[in-house]
Amino acid sequence: MDSILRTLQAQQGEMVKMLRRLVEAESPSTDKAAVDRFGAMVGGIARRMQARVRVFPSRQTGNHLRAEFRLGPGRTDGQILLLGHLDTVWERGTIARMPFRVRRGRACGPGVFDMKSGIVAALFALRALRTLRIPVKKKVVLLLISDEETGSLTSRPLTEREARRSDCVLVLEPAHGLKGALKTSRKGVGEFEIRIKGRAAHAGLDPEKGASAIEELARQILRVKQFADRRRGITINVGVISGGTRSNVVAAEAAAVVDVRVARVRDQREIERKIRSLQPADRRTSLKISGGKNRPPLERTRQVAQLFERARALARPLGITLTEADVGGGSDGNFTAALGVPTLDGLGGVGEGAHAPHENILLRELPRRAALLAHLIASF
Ligand SMILES: [Zn+2]
Structure with a gap:
């Protein structure tokens, strides 16, 4: 031996x-x-x-x-x-x-x-x-x-x-x-935070004056999820969300933390570009992206x-x-x-x-x- x-x-x-x-x-x-x-x-x-x-x-x-x-x-x-x-x-x-x-x-x-x-x-x-x-x-x-x-x-x-x-x-x-x-x-790993600023309003008295950060975040989450591509080894997980204050207030703020994993260096750059160029669907809200790739x-x-x-x-x-x-x-x-x-x-x-x-x-x-x-x- x-x-x-x-x-x-x-x-x-x-x-x-x-x-x-x-x-x-x-x-x-x-x-x-x-x-x-x-x-x-x-x-x-x-x-x-x-x-x-x-x-x-x-x-x-x-x-x-x-x-x-x-x-x-x-x-x-x-x-x-x-x-x-x-x-x-x-x-x-x-x-x-x-x-x-x-x-x-x-x-x-x-x-x-x-x-x-x-x-x-x-x-x-x-x-x-x-x-x-x-x-x-x-x-x-x-x-x-x-x-x-x-x-x-x-x-x-x-x-x-x-x-x-x-x-x-x-x-x-x-x-x-x-x-x-x-x-x-x-896989390479990245973490991004999507932060939405909306406009608060009373949910009963004048809801049309508000712009819900939560609804905007929901739209953005669905959009980000579309960047995933199982075949290319790209996975996306929205692991944490937060936002709003009470049920009768149109939410002024909301945020999500997203985990992104890729098999190839090229895809890491591409996904990062896509996430950073997200635009709000409701123009009255604004969007801030932070974070980025951690490991290639x-x-x-x-x-x-x-x-x-x-x-x-x-x-x-x-x-x-x-x-x-x-x-x-x-x-x-x-x-x-x-x-x-x-x-x-x-x-x-x-x-x-x-x-x-x-x-x-x-x-x-x-x-x-x-x-x-x-x-x-x-x-x-
Ligand atoms: Zn270890």
Whole structure:
């Protein structure tokens, strides 16, 4: 059997122990102090593995963490970026009603799947490479940012700078489905707000003097929905609406928040143009559009396909039949792929229920995915 896999499988208990520590150190995106504590914990583990650790302070969000590993003898040539995030969508205190638990070969708990198991897989992969003295020609940088779940607004420049220096980016986000497919295509995501100003009036005495912002918003929503195109992979969701004050007042204000997802860069520009050029049907109302694209799509370019093929070939001797998937959710891999840096996403835990109370991972996949990651790192 493969020596990396054998080593990691013997460490499965240790991996679960670390996973428990990481899950129990809650790290919601919205709680800077908590994310920073968690980042310091992970930074400490990396330091004990002889990594050079650097913290990038961020005022609005948690700090970002960069750990650099040199695993080869002598000079390194090039860089591999392992990309992940420290934050979760779970508020502090969730652990009390959703404790870390191991049952029937699975582990559950807040953030176990998205993506603390990915962090554990990366750390153990690097440790196995070191203890087995497997030469790695490239420098390995583990970049864990703190605001992924809120759109990566403060970390994006850091991620892009590090990606530009790298020969490839391996993203530690969860795999897709229980078969653990890698993500070779992800949709681009945008968020827009449509705000309508109308004219208030008494609904009984002089309704004709009013111009209803709510009615105008309803028309605009139906119009926006027509921009969706299932075949081209364009989806539109009006997820939030608000407006009006009371039933007997013609509404002076209304607003909607719209989520837009596209499979192609070209469509992202096109949809944005269409939304920005919406015009009011009732001329007495006015319309204000804000927001825009957040993440570009991760397109399955030739480079992405080649990287997937490399992973698939390395997975076979480990007994993993690797498949690929295209998914609607975006990650920071979308940023790096858009720069033209070969990016492979979904190399973290195998499980289900991201952002849901039943979030869990399959424990036997943990050493296997770590082994795949180690082989990928050593293959460059
Ligand atoms: Zn994630």
